[in-house]
Amino acid sequence: MKVAVVGTGYVGLVTGTCFAETGNTVTCIDIDEKKVESLNNGKITIYEPGLEALFERNIKQNRLHFTTDLKEGIEGAKVIFLALPTPPGEDGSADLKYILKVADDLGPLLKDYAVIVDKSTVPVGTAEKVTAKIKQNAKVDFDVVSNPEFLREGVAVEDFMKPDRVVVGTRSEKAKKIMDMLYAPLVRQGNPVIYMDEKSAELTKYAANSFLATKITFMNEIANMCELLGADVDAVRKGVGTDTRIGKRFLFAGIGYGGSCFPKDVQALAKSAQEVNYDFDILNAVMNVNDKQKTKLIPQIKNYFAGDLKGKTIALWGLSFKPYTDDIREAPALYNIDELVKAGAKVQAYDPEAMENVKGQIGDKIVYCDDQYSALENADALLIATEWPVFRTPDFDRVHSALKNKVIFDGRNLYNPDDMGELGFAYYSIGRTTING
Ligand SMILES: NC(=O)c1ccc[n+]([C@@H]2O[C@H](COP(=O)([O-])OP(=O)(O)OC[C@H]3O[C@@H](n4cnc5c(N)ncnc54)[C@H](O)[C@@H]3O)[C@@H](O)[C@H]2O)c1
Numbered sequence: 001m002k003v004a005v006v007g008t009g010y011v012g013l014v015t016g017t018c019f020a021e022t023g024n025t026v027t028c029i030d031i032d033e034k035k036v037e038s039l040n041n042g043k044i045t046i047y048e049p050g051l052e053a054l055f056e057r058n059i060k061q062n063r064l065h066f067t068t069d070l071k072e073g074i075e076g077a078k079v080i081f082l083a084l085p086t087p088p089g090e091d092g093s094a095d096l097k098y099i100l101k102v103a104d105d106l107g108p109l110l111k112d113y114a115v116i117v118d119k120s121t122v123p124v125g126t127a128e129k130v131t132a133k134i135k136q137n138a139k140v141d142f143d144v145v146s147n148p149e150f151l152r153e154g155v156a157v158e159d160f161m162k163p164d165r166v167v168v169g170t171r172s173e174k175a176k177k178i179m180d181m182l183y184a185p186l187v188r189q190g191n192p193v194i195y196m197d198e199k200s201a202e203l204t205k206y207a208a209n210s211f212l213a214t215k216i217t218f219m220n221e222i223a224n225m226c227e228l229l230g231a232d233v234d235a236v237r238k239g240v241g242t243d244t245r246i247g248k249r250f251l252f253a254g255i256g257y258g259g260s261c262f263p264k265d266v267q268a269l270a271k272s273a274q275e276v277n278y279d280f281d282i283l284n285a286v287m288n289v290n291d292k293q294k295t296k297l298i299p300q301i302k303n304y305f306a307g308d309l310k311g312k313t314i315a316l317w318g319l320s321f322k323p324y325t326d327d328i329r330e331a332p333a334l335y336n337i338d339e340l341v342k343a344g345a346k347v348q349a350y351d352p353e354a355m356e357n358v359k360g361q362i363g364d365k366i367v368y369c370d371d372q373y374s375a376l377e378n379a380d381a382l383l384i385a386t387e388w389p390v391f392r393t394p395d396f397d398r399v400h401s402a403l404k405n406k407v408i409f410d411g412r413n414l415y416n417p418d419d420m421g422e423l424g425f426a427y428y429s430i431g432r433t434t435i436n437g
């Protein structure tokens, strides 16, 4: 089938590449000329494990193309995905300007029936708005379908190819048949497509992300209670996670959730609730708790240095919002950098993938190091913000001899507190015993 994907960022590139891999001919369209030029030169524009091999294979087999020209890109496409940004507007609601602009452009360009698919995360009622926009200038029949994306960065290919479920919101039999054909290779592998109406599909995406953000936040609050009561959040996590009604995943306490999705989607759902005069109290609490959680270790760092960070050097391991990605959107590390620099500290950071992106955003506000050990040189303390595997089993002797003060502030609970005590470190983590060294 001929497929077009408008918007070739994270979701667009994964969607386009994966649908090419399942046998479709795909054209990805983006207004970013540099991005399209790079992709056309065979250079992938995002770091995503496993994606590059698929990208190269499908280009070679002539199934994956890139253009900046919307008209050329959608030519002959039966399905047109909109994988466009939906960033928070000034009031926190999802800004639909990118989606509605493309919908407006699409109307006069459609030559035959096509299914237009909202892949972006969009508030309830967007399918209706997109339909109305396209209708203004369209001369042919079309359907607008909601098909939210549930992939996680870092494991995006696997999430796309083997999803727990695919959600499709449409009441059109004609559109359903086409979506059935497109997803048939995934369905044959046992991955179900759940059909529903457009509004329910739109809300499903926000409900899923908000529920997961709430689950994490709940555990972060339990962790904070553990610290006050002398309990251990790892033990509590195992105790509650083995209840199959709760489940083991997304129960890891830390310095809060970040990324391009949870923060903006929780905020957007809260805003949608406000618009229909509903106080979604839980969401407001989740946002407040997560804001505090992100910089939870800062007072402890200050306290360790008797309230004065001026002239201190803090080594920072991890900048991306989670491992296996170079994405730094809403990364807790950035909030910690702000606080540390504001308090007069110098930050020496290392991240396996995200340093270029951080440099682009905050420039020389911090020092960028070649590896995790150079970040420790002349450092007074180590702060860990992202659980990259290379940080899990470091050479502790090197860490110990490099640090001026033998102290680690661990925002991702990577090590066992007792082990750290035996190795001669003071060790602060989230929801577990503090080792004072
Ligand atoms: N990133 C994720 O992990 C993820 C997962 C699931 C859902 N989502 C949702 O998917 C949507 C896209 O997210 P993303 O992370 O891929 O965004 P992104 O910012 O990485 O990419 C969006 C792309 O759209 C392009 N674009 C903007 N206007 C355009 C236009 N008029 N024509 C063509 N291209 C245009 C931009 O240049 C950019 O390349 C958002 O709604 C997001 O919430 C994201």
Ligand SMILES: O=c1ccn([C@@H]2O[C@H](COP(=O)(O)OP(=O)(O)O[C@H]3O[C@H](CO)[C@@H](O)[C@H](O)[C@H]3O)[C@@H](O)[C@H]2O)c(=O)[nH]1
Residues within 6 Å of the ligand: 121, 149, 150, 151, 152, 153, 154, 209, 212, 216, 249, 250, 251, 252, 253, 254, 255, 256, 257, 258, 259, 260, 261, 262, 321, 322
């Ligand atoms: O137990 C956990 C699990 C995650 N996190 C944090 O939560 C954030 C989000 O993690 P994750 O969900 O793995 O990353 P995303 O790539 O942002 O994926 C989420 O957001 C996407 C965009 O909407 C959805 O498609 C995915 O289903 C949804 O998991 C990160 O900061 C993690 O560090 C925790 O603190 N504890």
